[in-house]
Amino acid sequence: MENNTDKKLYVISGSSGxxxxxxxxxxxxxxxxxxxxxxxxxxxPREGEQDGVNYFFxxxxxxxxxxxxxxxxxxxxxxxxxxGTKKKYIKQCLDNGMNVILEIETNGALQVKKKxxxxxxxxxxxxxxxxxxxxxxxxxxxxxxxxxxRLGEVKKELECAKKYDYTVINDxxxxxxxxxxxxxxxx
Ligand code: 5GP
Numbered sequence: 001m002e003n004n005t006d007k008k009l010y011v012i013s014g015s016s017g018x019x020x021x022x023x024x025x026x027x028x029x030x031x032x033x034x035x036x037x038x039x040x041x042x043x044x045p046r047e048g049e050q051d052g053v054n055y056f057f058x059x060x061x062x063x064x065x066x067x068x069x070x071x072x073x074x075x076x077x078x079x080x081x082x083x084g085t086k087k088k089y090i091k092q093c094l095d096n097g098m099n100v101i102l103e104i105e106t107n108g109a110l111q112v113k114k115k116x117x118x119x120x121x122x123x124x125x126x127x128x129x130x131x132x133x134x135x136x137x138x139x140x141x142x143x144x145x146x147x148x149x150r151l152g153e154v155k156k157e158l159e160c161a162k163k164y165d166y167t168v169i170n171d172x173x174x175x176x177x178x179x180x181x182x183x184x185x186x187x
Contacts, residue, residue, distance in 0.1 A: 014124030106160035
């Protein structure tokens with residue numbers, strides 16, 4: 001996909017419960033020239049989530065149609081649901097003069113890097129695996145089966161992280177934000 005602006009695409013991944021949502025929220029509040037991309041998903045909305053704000057919530061049929069019509073920059077199946085980023089949406093955001101952050105899982109991130117090698121991939125890692133499990137259970141948003149599925153993804157994701165441009169350890173939110181700021185100013 002062509003990007004004719006000086007704006008950049010940043011891809012941020014991290015295992016479930018690593019706290020990337022909190023880190024990103026803190027980062028976005030400080031950087032109004034960055035926007036967080038809204039993905040499509042077939043997962044059901046969690047309490048408080050809004051269509052068009054947190055995700056575009058699609059049926060499986062709608063999602064599959066978009067795949068067939070080659071509408072996605074990347075897409076992946078994660079813990080039993082589909083997630084994807086629309087090409088047209090990203091192009092519009094960049095053309096509108098925004099730096100765009102995709103908060104997506106690792107398979108999708110590596111697809112983006114293939115199609116847009118100039119995209120910068122940042123992996124947010126937990127200080128330890130025990131700490132990650134503790135955080136995942138602590139947020140009480142998933143049932144046990146879902147937690148197990150998500151923990152199963154963690155090891156695979158840490159392997160993929162080796163292919164990222166940068167890894168940031170989320171020991172404290174403030175440190176992680178500082179690290180991301182340094183990476184971005186270096187780029
Ligand atoms: P959640 O269901 O907790 O919102 O997200 C589950 C996983 O899907 C997270 O790792 C999140 O980063 C990832 N994800 C969200 N949107 C996308 C997307 O558009 N593409 C891909 N590949 N992963 C996504």
